[in-house]
Amino acid sequence: MNTDTLQTFLLLAELKNYTHTANQLFVAQSTVSNRIQELEAELGKPLFVRSRKQLRLTEQGERFLAYARRILELTQSAAEELNSMSHYRFSLRIGSTNTIYDCHLSRRLVDYSLSHPETRLNIVIGHSHALIQMLQDHTLDMAFSYVPYAKKGIECSLFATDELLLVTAPQNREYGQGILRRELTGIPYLYCDFPFQEVGSYIRDLFPAGHAFPLEIDRSANLLPFLCGGKGYSFLPASIVRDSIDRGMLLPIPLLDFSIPPVSCYLLTCGVAGSDSLLAALREG
CATH class of the missing domain: 3.40.190.10 (Periplasmic binding protein-like II)
Incomplete structure (x- = not known):
């Protein structure tokens, strides 16, 4: 199971058309078919229901969709982490909802980035539940969420309250x-x-x-x-x-x-080197 195959599966699941998928990936339609067949053989389950009029995911395909996204995210995160080690002293991955970012983080992160050039920031904007899943998968080091969440290895604290x-x-x-x-x-x-x-x-x-x-x-x-x-x-x-x-x-x-x-937002963290100075700057800002 390689990244090309998973990317092909995700795009086909979105477009539901072999020709359009092949065109976007700049490959032959037979390549798309072969990748999907190899993936189905590896998983031992059919991922798509094929007919002359439509293409749709099977129940197994729907379930595998989330795993495919997470595998690709983990792979990309690992590659970025390894590559950044030779250029930066620290690398921090931060997730936030749109509103928390607009309200509390954007200006503070700009200030922090300018004053800490040795730290690489990877910022993801998303919904609370998706960010929590990324934190559990260790593709984020910290997340700012409207959902309080505490689990072994994850600390949850009140970050800000807004009127x-x-x-x-x-x-x-x-x-x-x-x-x-x-x-x-x-x-x-x-x-x-x-x-x-x-x-x-x-x-x-x-x-x-x-x-x-x-x-x-x-x-x-x-x-x-x-x-x-x-x-x-x-x-x-x-x-x-x-x-x-x-x-x-x-x-x-x-x-x-x-x-x-009032509206409360929460900071969810996994202990990671270099994060203390960022957290202090965000709280003080």
């Missing part, structure tokens, strides 16, 4: 003195599906089922241009919007008869 603020552009002053919970359904609320434990569900439940939002987006920081342009209202972490509020680009709206729970 969610309802904000809008300064010209939207109708609720400048505050807003009631029942009034939320009457405003143009821009929705972001926060991965914040129960907080995401709490915000969604403020609106009736099937509520039509004028805008939905999957990354909170991407709401800023819409909000600053006057599009509507949204709850965002204070650490993202504080600068815009201080500069007069956004206006915080007081909540009169309800509150939003």
Whole structure:
């Protein structure tokens, strides 16, 4: 089982077409077929259901998909680690969700990288559960997650707590003195599906089922241009919007008869050489 075969399997599972897979890999279609047949023979299980009209993964293929990704990630991580040893004193692999990175890490990591040229940083942005799996597979040295997780060999500690603020552009002053919970359904609320434990569900439940939002987006920081342009209202972490509020680009709206729970994020670590100085810099920043 080699990396070329696994990459072929993953691409075919995504494209579900031998010709397109061969074209993207710059190989003959017969090469793709041979690699898949060899992999199925090695595993002793069929990975695809083939018919004249469609190609789909078998149940065994679906299960093997996650393992194939993890094997490739481990292989790549090992190669990068070995190659970096001759160029850098330390190599640190850091995982974070989008929002934690935007709120707490980006500026601090830039500062750390500039002041520690002897350390190589490998930064992965992903979802909490995927990052935890990578930490367990030892393809990450530390992860910043909204999911607290502690297991033998992994330490979990509270990293930061953030307040969610309802904000809008300064010209939207109708609720400048505050807003009631029942009034939320009457405003143009821009929705972001926060991965914040129960907080995401709490915000969604403020609106009736099937509520039509004028805008939905999957990354909170991407709401800023819409909000600053006057599009509507949204709850965002204070650490993202504080600068815009201080500069007069956004206006915080007081909540009169309800509150939003704070958001906690966690640092998950595996002890690794060179990480102490980074952790100290991140916490101090």
